[in-house]
Amino acid sequence: MNIVRLIDFLRDRLKTVIRLCYAVLALLVLADIVRWALTPATHEAATEGGEHAAGAWAALYRISETAPGFWSAFGFVACALIIILSKWYGHRGIMTREDYYNE
């Protein structure tokens, strides 16, 4: 099976694959920085949606429109938050033994 061979091929070179993945992540952030550096005009223009709105969410929106790499940080923090908070919540008694409902 070709799919299996491809997966095995990649698994045998796991170190290289992981390095490649890191490279992709780095490139992604780099590209975002380049985009930001090349389009200075958007610094003002991009805030049109949120410039009049007040509050923390609006502030966050303005940051998201200007700061390079914002969404990388957002993705990582979101992931960590979801895992840690959910597990914390689950271990407060929400997760229970599998036969809990059996009489």
Next chain:
Amino acid sequence: MSNFWIHPALIMFVGAALLPLVPERLRKGFLLLVPMLAFARVMSLDHGLFGQVAFAKWTLTFGRVDKLSQIFGYIMTLMAIIGTLYGLHVKRVGEHIAAWIYVGGSLGAIYAGDFITLFVFWELMALSSVFLIWFRGRKESLSAGYRYLLVHMTGGVALLAGIVIHYHETGSLAFVALNVTHAGLSTYLIATGFILNAAVPPLHAWLPDAYGEATFNGSVFMCAFTTKTAVYALIRGVPGLEILVPLGVIMALYGVVYAVLENDCRRLLAYHIISQVGYMVAGVGLGTELAINGACAHAFAHILYKGLLFMGCGSVLHMTGESKFTKLGGLYKKMPLTFVFTLIGGLSISAFPLFSGFVSKSMIISAGFDDHKFWVGFLLLLASAGTFLHTGLKVPYFIWFGKNNCEKKTWEKAADPGWNMIAAMAIAAFLCIFIGCYTPYLYRMLPYNVPYHPYTLPHISETLQILLFTALGFFLLLKKLEPEAVISLDLDWFYRKGGAAFLWVARRPIQAIDSFVGEIYRIVGLKGLMGTARSVGEFDNAVIDGAVDGFAGGFKRLGASLRRVQRGAVQENLMVAFAIAALILVALIFVF
């Protein structure tokens, strides 16, 4: 009066009624033919009002065809083809009949132009889909099915009460947008009926309970029809109802949290339905043209990728008999094709560029930002990260890679499923990618003409950053995510464990509700409708000895006998009874 207008639902009903009579060697062809005919019928519909019949002092409209009903009719019949193909090898005719009546109920509700028609088909969906749970045949399936019925009957009562009050207030039964700026009791009751079916917390716990317990192909049907018909009803009935925005956002996050804790892959997917429908509900609440378009587009895309995911996990369950992460793992060598298809579903739901979710989900998020509701946009993006984390990463990783927890028996049984299941997954996977790559296909069907371009550089960059850094987080925190052999308590605890009072209710739920509904019917003089509703539920004994003790008797017996006799005469009798019931229903509704 256009008496010869053929309703797409009618094709499904007649097909279901004829199915037991079709000889076995022709059955597979017939199984494919009927949903295809329904699909072709939907494609050939002209816009307008059809199938209008006088009923007592009202005019019932069975066929309101416009852009909104068409996009939902299109995707529902398309999914009926895929779902039937996926279960093509299932020998038990009753399962196909139940699924088709369920599809017909959904189509009936979608094309309904008045509240009475809507309500009848709405209830029909619950009554037929419960069989998809019961046919699993486990002891747990029986009680899960009863709980499913109980909850949906309650929702039906809320909906009916809302309709009755609405009628008294306005004198109209037309199913059009209700007054949401000065929403009164009737609007909220109707909306409650809708959001229960859409599984909005706190009225959501029925969904993972039922979908995790249904048959391997029953869940494929269930994941598409109930919640998305409810989304349609919300779009039609209460667009712009403010409260739906926070509810939708809570839903999107709630599903994600429980998905972290879940050990059963199908229950995990079920929690992600709640999460994804949250986007649509929020979109309906925002109510702008872009948001409504987004809700429609996302429902369309969602039906395909969620169907695909349930087919992938259903294949694992079907082949190995296991659906728990703690009993699976490392299966890529055994089920490579299933892995690839499930991954495509996972990438679609996660909204990767070039996959369907990317072009639909972002519409709703953009609508939130455009409306200056920044919190909506950010929290929905947070939920997107969670979606990828689970459906794109956790599901594939812990089933096909990760630690191999398979018992010897599981491992030996594991293999890619039969041709029809593979073909159904391949079609769904193709459509997921096609929608993502060729946007006009989906966008042309949307109800409003709002230009939207998902493929802009900032949007692609933003999406890739969020998703890939979520992936980084996943692999760094992999240890914390190891599945645990537990179940998670949800709000269904209240009706499963909530003390003696609830036990009493649970023991006699349907009788109580039935007499309550009966009372309402009696008060408002809807006796005739009651007859229809009763014959839907009762087929078994109604035909023989008339209405004596309501739904409960018939259903209790049916459920119990389904469980007791796995294979045998009861099934055959049931099928016949079911077919007769379908015929009676068709007769009642269409010949009236």
